[in-house]
Amino acid sequence: MNQRITRTSSSVTGPAPALRFSVPLSATRRGARLARLLATEQLRSWGLPFDPSLLLVAELAANAVLHGRVAGRCFRLGLVVTSPATLRIEVTDTRGDRLPVRAPDAGGLLAESGRGLLLVAELADRWGIEEGPVPCKTVWASSISARPLRTGGLSDPSAPTTRRQRQGQSGRSVGGMTKYGSFPGARPRRLRTTPAMRRMVAEHRLHPSDLILPAFVREGISEPVPISAMPGVVQHTRDTLRKAAVEAVEAGVAGIMLFGVPEDAKKDAVGTAGTDPDGILQVAIRDVRAEVGDDLVIMSDLCLDEYTDHGHCGVLDADGRVDNDATLERYAEMAQVQADAGVHAVGPSGMMDGQVGVVRDALDQTGHEDVSILAYTAKYSSAFYGPFREAVGSSLKGDRKTYQQDPANLRESLRELALDLDEGADMVMVKPALPYLDVLAKIADSVDVPVAAYQISGEYAMIEAAAEKGWIDRDKAILEALTGIKRAGANMILTYWATEVARGL
Template structure:
């Protein structure tokens, strides 16, 4: 974009349009609304709500509470909810077998939420890490994450989620070729309407720690012989992200995602400029926890920081944001 030359001061006074709330709103370049938000939510197999210690204000919800949350999302104007499971450690194994259980907590939550608020979209994480006893996103063979056998398990998991009523599959595993395998399976099973939002540029980040606490795999990721850095992206790379995104689009992704969010706004901008595809950012657990911790210490204004951080994604070009702040932000935006 070419910026028009400006007349010198005092003919140009850029503060003129900033002097009142109405004029600031009139010339605002980006706008954040509840429709830009996807509510990130953790569901557990028990009853009620269980606070997540490392994420003040976030709770694991029972299936019944998830259904209530879907109604809340509808009433707040939040169009979609992304759900993630907390599984009893005794039910986990090396292969993540529970991921494909048609009566598992994710399937039950999807059905309950769709019954309660069918107008709200449901997005399901396609990955094995919440279900494996080693905490990795795939199957370990000979000290490494085996790409192709992992994809077979992911397809089983995704079809179970789709049959339960999931609207968007979100593969977060970062296995090569998984989007093509999912799209092929969906087509062959008659699920042509099911969308795929790929975690196309997912980095091996330090900002995931509280999430692993929330889903109960906080310490497990360090126990396996493999390393998440062998499948998640190097934080130093940008061109690699474009190659990942290009492949996922070519394989049938309807939407793409950059994760984490704020540390990777440059990646969001590059993806949007390069592909003009629906692009989302994930404001991850570590980003949430930092804002809440700083606010709890009185170092920042909590509400302003929440909206400013979410607005940054829109300014970078994202179509929407997956965030744990969704219901709070929607209330603030609707006030």
Template sequence: MTATLPIPPHFALRHQPRRLRRRAAMRAMLRETQLQASDFLLPIFLVEGTGVREEIASMPGVFRHSIDSCLQLCGEAVARRIPGVLLFGVVAAQCKDASGSASWDSNGLVQRATRAIREHYPDLLVIADACFCEYTDHGHCGVLAPDGDRDDPATLENLQRQALSYAEAGVDVIAPSGMVDGMVLAIREALDAARYERVAVLSYAIKYASAFYGPFRDAADSAPSFGDRRAYQMDPANRREAFRELALDLEEGADMVMVKPAMPYLDILRDVRERCDFPVLAYQVSGEYSMLRAAAAAGALELQRSVLESLLAIKRAGADAIISYFAIEVADWLD
């Protein structure tokens, strides 16, 4: 007579999570976080000229575009249902000065590009970065005082000029990124006084003094000629300070807020999401982009899987939208 073997304990488990993972259809049905093309905004670097599409050495696959080339890229974004673009102007050295006055020139790069996008792609959301580091001859984010520190009152006045110039050109959203105390209030008051009440403000409310901005400074020719920006960007060691910055910018009238960078600050992004009912965006910055590109080029990572995983993490942490240089590729992968 054959002895009956006791049933191993693991066979008696009532709950086996793997039941819900075994088939692709089941995994797709139960997936908690979904990426789609409408989650993304595409950053674009603008330069003067015609037919310019110049690859950025530290950001393979990302280019500086003349306005005609920018329009082609916007067409690609529209075709992929990407809802908007974030514009940065990169001006020649001879156009830079101590105050960054080229940024509020009615015939400036961002202004002309905005009008062109409005004409060709009227439904595409146009966001203009509002800062001065790309436009000043010293590379800092505003006017400098005699001691080399930033003169915030003078910078706020110029920020109002810049915002009004962008609004007049037809920008949908002004996105101040200089971490100037009072920047949101200054912009909101200037826009409302000029009857641009419908132009929204997306504040770079929580912007850390990060090592991950390096490739951007190459792309935008915006590295400071001396010192750094730690006196006005946030200390990477600080968490609670983010809540104060968030509260101040919302009180001043921000319509949306941003956490930058994204991946190294997912804890902050989650904190902000839990404390804020306003839309929260995250910026997958240049260093995050270049790091993934370099790892994939070296064969250490599979590009598509690693990029999508990183973006899922950002959305899972609470981002309503993500600014990413991968936006076009991701839209193709998701299609």
């Protein structure tokens, strides 16, 4: 144990490892926390035990953030299975000039971080430092205890083998006596006996202030236009939008998320209507702010898809691909005009790399430091957006898979989360909600900022359609779906039922 090795090579000698994972992370406390979360998921996917590997990851990442941080630079976490029984953990930072050394103090602590690397030395079978490439260094630790989990029905020889032994371990006496902790002494049904009992012990409760109402306002109409795929939802006129905002306030709803629907003739390749101070969204923001003031948190969708003639969330290059950086320039303009109109929070939803940082800078540079950002952090390329496309009159050609997330990926969301928080997000969102409750729960467990979830149009339409057929109880299904979203960790839920549900709570 505790072998410390220092060398200048950055590669693992011997045959190429069969399993390798590597990810750059921000050199912040959030980045260190994310390192542990990503390592947990990777070890689980490889079938490797967590101890002591996760403690080693946590200590090495914390050391990189505390002592290896350079402004604007990341650190890198690497996990390598070098043999069936050995996991090597590598953390690379850009302070190659600062190498941990043993201090000659009585406690034998390490000079740079002290107790952190002392713990690494105690936990790891071997650990060391590799210098280079300039300006980097890598601190690594390996553990030969990282053996794959047993599978295929192999038993633990120390585990109880008989029913009588298992009962004794679980707390049930084998002599006929019972105690709390096993049946019949423990009967969870006692806490489900009456509605009052169930209310008293409920672990999660919906409240009107949990809810945000998404609303569409359409230019050039004199009457609300029903959305056929979303029964009960309309494209508002300016007048009916103001009324809907007042009703939301009266019901106790916390916020309203506004989407503008311009006239088709005003759509163009760069979404000019989205940055026009007199465009439909900016006009609607001013209308609602004048009507309800600060009694409702007024939010606005910050994206170009409603305003472009091709329906994408950004500007296209000569080859028809979304140009990330050119789109960011347009987002900065959108942020300014929406803030000038009086919005409390903007919601950049286009999933462009760097969008939160650009929007934050644009707001700060134009005197809108108090306008917050609700980042669409984990927005998936989902089949459930179908009805929304009708709601905003989308002109989409193709799909959005090159910038929205792949439904198969979870770790990717955690990386997006770290980036958004580092860029200045005040709140983060998962969208859609119901198919991604695992993502929502993981993000909610990882952050100290408010977390939102968007119950999107397809989720709404499914329940309404099934209820219309008489297949489910509509009201109970709505509350069950929303409670599930809150239970998974959402502090705020965007739902088209916001006002209706708030009135009934």
